[in-house]
Amino acid sequence: MDVILLQLLNGLDKGGAYALIALGLTIIFGTLGVVNFAHGALFMLGAFCAVSVQALLTISKKVKDESIKFFDAYKEIPYLEAWWGDTGATIIDYAVPISILIAIPLMLLIGLGMERGLIRYFYKRPHAEQILVTFGLAIVVQELIKAQFGANPIPTPAPEVIAGSANVGLWVGLGESVVYPWWRLIYLAFAGVVIALAFAFLNLTTYGMVVRAGMADRETVGLLGINIQRRFTIVFGMAAVIAGLAGVMYTPILPPDYHMGMDFLVLSFVVVVVGGMGSLGGAVLAGFMLGILQSFASMNEVKSILPGIDQIIIYLIAVVILLVRPRGLLGRKGVMES
Amino acid sequence: MMFAGLSRNDKLLFAGFTIAALAMPLLAWPVGANYPDLLQKFAIYGIFAIGFNILFGLTGYLSFGHAAFLGVGSYAAVWMFKGVTMNVIPAVIFGVMVSGMFAALIGFVSLRRSGIYFSILTLAFAQMSYNLAYSVLTPITNGETGLQLRQDDARILDRMFVEQSEGLPSTNLFGLEMSGYPGFYFCCVLLIIAFFIALRIQRSPFGMMLRAIKTNQVRMNYTGFNTRPYALTAFIISGMYAGLAGSLLAVTDPLAGAERMQWTASGEVVLMTILGGAGTLVGPILGAGLIKYFENIFSSYNDGLLAESFSFLPDFLNDALVFVIGPFVGEGWSLLLGIVFMAIVIFLPGGLMEGLARIHGWYRRRGQGDAGRNVAKQAAE
Numbered sequence: 001m002d003v004i005l006l007q008l009l010n011g012l013d014k015g016g017a018y019a020l021i022a023l024g025l026t027i028i029f030g031t032l033g034v035v036n037f038a039h040g041a042l043f044m045l046g047a048f049c050a051v052s053v054q055a056l057l058t059i060s061k062k063v064k065d066e067s068i069k070f071f072d073a074y075k076e077i078p079y080l081e082a083w084w085g086d087t088g089a090t091i092i093d094y095a096v097p098i099s100i101l102i103a104i105p106l107m108l109l110i111g112l113g114m115e116r117g118l119i120r121y122f123y124k125r126p127h128a129e130q131i132l133v134t135f136g137l138a139i140v141v142q143e144l145i146k147a148q149f150g151a152n153p154i155p156t157p158a159p160e161v162i163a164g165s166a167n168v169g170l171w172v173g174l175g176e177s178v179v180y181p182w183w184r185l186i187y188l189a190f191a192g193v194v195i196a197l198a199f200a201f202l203n204l205t206t207y208g209m210v211v212r213a214g215m216a217d218r219e220t221v222g223l224l225g226i227n228i229q230r231r232f233t234i235v236f237g238m239a240a241v242i243a244g245l246a247g248v249m250y251t252p253i254l255p256p257d258y259h260m261g262m263d264f265l266v267l268s269f270v271v272v273v274v275g276g277m278g279s280l281g282g283a284v285l286a287g288f289m290l291g292i293l294q295s296f297a298s299m300n301e302v303k304s305i306l307p308g309i310d311q312i313i314i315y316l317i318a319v320v321i322l323l324v325r326p327r328g329l330l331g332r333k334g335v336m337e338s
Numbered sequence: 339m340m341f342a343g344l345s346r347n348d349k350l351l352f353a354g355f356t357i358a359a360l361a362m363p364l365l366a367w368p369v370g371a372n373y374p375d376l377l378q379k380f381a382i383y384g385i386f387a388i389g390f391n392i393l394f395g396l397t398g399y400l401s402f403g404h405a406a407f408l409g410v411g412s413y414a415a416v417w418m419f420k421g422v423t424m425n426v427i428p429a430v431i432f433g434v435m436v437s438g439m440f441a442a443l444i445g446f447v448s449l450r451r452s453g454i455y456f457s458i459l460t461l462a463f464a465q466m467s468y469n470l471a472y473s474v475l476t477p478i479t480n481g482e483t484g485l486q487l488r489q490d491d492a493r494i495l496d497r498m499f500v501e502q503s504e505g506l507p508s509t510n511l512f513g514l515e516m517s518g519y520p521g522f523y524f525c526c527v528l529l530i531i532a533f534f535i536a537l538r539i540q541r542s543p544f545g546m547m548l549r550a551i552k553t554n555q556v557r558m559n560y561t562g563f564n565t566r567p568y569a570l571t572a573f574i575i576s577g578m579y580a581g582l583a584g585s586l587l588a589v590t591d592p593l594a595g596a597e598r599m600q601w602t603a604s605g606e607v608v609l610m611t612i613l614g615g616a617g618t619l620v621g622p623i624l625g626a627g628l629i630k631y632f633e634n635i636f637s638s639y640n641d642g643l644l645a646e647s648f649s650f651l652p653d654f655l656n657d658a659l660v661f662v663i664g665p666f667v668g669e670g671w672s673l674l675l676g677i678v679f680m681a682i683v684i685f686l687p688g689g690l691m692e693g694l695a696r697i698h699g700w701y702r703r704r705g706q707g708d709a710g711r712n713v714a715k716q717a718a719e
Contacts, residue, residue: 118684127453133680139605311466319447319462
């Protein structure tokens with residue numbers, strides 16, 4: 001029972017990341033009809049927002065280390081700490097939450113710039129060319145980040161207060177044996193909130209209603225005198241923000257490096273396909289489902305029966321779904337079925 | 339007989355290609371690329387790109403998992419070296435056959451879908467193979483270390499007929515060692531054969547069928563053709579080309595690693611084909627050669643070397659140039675590749691071959707324009 005709960009949490013966690021990235025991918029596909037291979041790069045850029053914020057906050061000056069008497073030793077103290085003492089240290093400690101505030105406008109700008117600068121020229125081009133150009137863009141972004149930050153993962157820890165683990169077992173009456181890191185629980189909650197917000201925006205506001213109408217029939221909405229293109233651009237920006245936030249929040253779980261975007265991209269595409277291209281609910285459902293399945297497949301009991309299943313389970317499911325039900329779990333009939 | 343049914347232009351093209359391929363060491367000499375290791379790469383990745391082009395350029399299916407076949411070919415060839423003989427012929431044949439069978443399996447499933455779904459299916463299969471090669475299949479693939487030759491390998495045939503020497507044996511073609519120029523010429527001959535087969539395919543009714551699938555598959559189906567066997571055949575042929583390239587990689591350097599199957603490696607052959615020109619015969623080889631050449635040149639540069647090569651300039655100019663170009667060489671070579679690739683997809687979707695065609699057309703039109711104007715002038719006089 002303990003093990004199952006633990007794996008469930010693990011799966012929900014991973015599924016949260018998949019769902020967030022896949023949600024953005026599928027929104028972009030549903031609105032603009034563009035297959036965006038650079039979406040993983042947006043996820044990575046979000047993560048590196050957190051890295052940059054942390055680097056900015058910890059710009060340091062050299063001061064003499066008084067504790068060492070035998071020779072002149074110097075240590076680096078961040079300016080923030082030097083100016084404000086403990087308050088400064090706390091600010092540095094909260095680098096990751098702070099970077100969320102910075103990531104939102106930044107990722108929105110990046111998303112809008114990307115759509116206006118590149119993607120819009122590819123609406124009418126075949127999917128293969130969209131894949132290729134965004135693949136090229138992903139390489140460029142990835143290499144720029146590598147040139148700037150180096151090839152090694154950069155640790156960006158969560159704030160001290162929540163560094164420990166929560167006693168999840170106690171909450172559900174399983175005793176003290178099940179503990180789980182606080183940050184991962186927060187990530188799960190965060191993913192839930194972001195997904196809920198995205199759905200609320202699209203389903204409960206007039207703006208979102210028009211966007212959905214545009215997804216269903218772009219031309220009619222355009223003929224009604226609505227600038228649907230501009231709304232779609234903004235929706236693209238939103239998708240970029242969602243991917244970026246997923247990246248920011250993921251940094252304490254996995255120290256970011258330049259190829260994390262590519263790693264997640266392949267999986268997220270699989271998630272989108274399993275959920276159904278252009279289906280928002282499908283992306284979320286498939287994201288969590290595949291996350292959970294993957295974490296259960298990596299249990300030793302399962303692996304001893306089917307060795308290597310944890311490595312391929314997601315792809316295997318994608319293959320089966322594509323062959324049996326090509327429109328995906330919740331895909332609309334007739335959308336990209338061939 | 340061999341050339342029956344080929345037009346005069348095709349014969350010329352093939353003759354020109356053969357001469358160019360055989361004279362590659364000479365042609366590459368002015369640009370400083372005439373060492374065998376690099377030339378071997380040109381030939382091997384040329385074969386890989388030709389094969390990819392049969393699937394993508396002709397049939398219109400964008401596979402994002404082609405490196406899997408390359409990897410399988412490498413593994414199969416190395417196993418042949420380990421188990422039977424260091425002669426390269428059986429290894430190459432075995433590599434091609436195994437990857438052909440592998441391609442038949444994957445193609446049979448993947449080709450049930452087209453468009454982006456096909457891309458994702460192939461990607462999924464390639465990632466599966468890659469992950470499995472790293473984990474469960476370690477007895478076959480030797481995991482992260484990669485499959486290597488060892489002194490105590492079986493090598494049944496070799497032990498029967500050839501006297502064993504100290505140290506690791508090297509790959510050979512009936513005694514001729516497959517390193518350096520002999521290795522290159524072996525790859526080169528196979529490249530020429532591969533090119534010839536691709537040429538024949540492109541000009542055959544079968545090739546016409548493949549192009550019809552690319553242009554309008556729905557219409558083909560309505561006309562009563564079952565397109566899937568044709569697409570599957572193209573897929574298998576293309577996989578066999580990749581397997582050939584993979585086994586040649588093992589021939590020139592007998593080890594095989596799983597990283598050859600990673601999807602970024604599949605992306606590389608896509609880059610090559612697009613850069614040169616998908617759907618053309620020479621384009622993919624051109625793209626493969628260019629990418630491998632510039633990879634080799636640029637990734638060996640660093641800021642120091644760069645400063646040296648601009649040392650004739652005044653200091654501030656030198657610094658500025660190093661600052662501007664620096665990020666694109668050495669480690670940053672992929673950045674340059676990405677930018678060039680994006681530019682090609684945006685402005686020249688037909689690749690370099692389309693660029694050449696455009697320049698050619700422009701000259702011709704200008705020539706005609708001049709001629710027309712002269713005629714007008716004469717008429718006026």
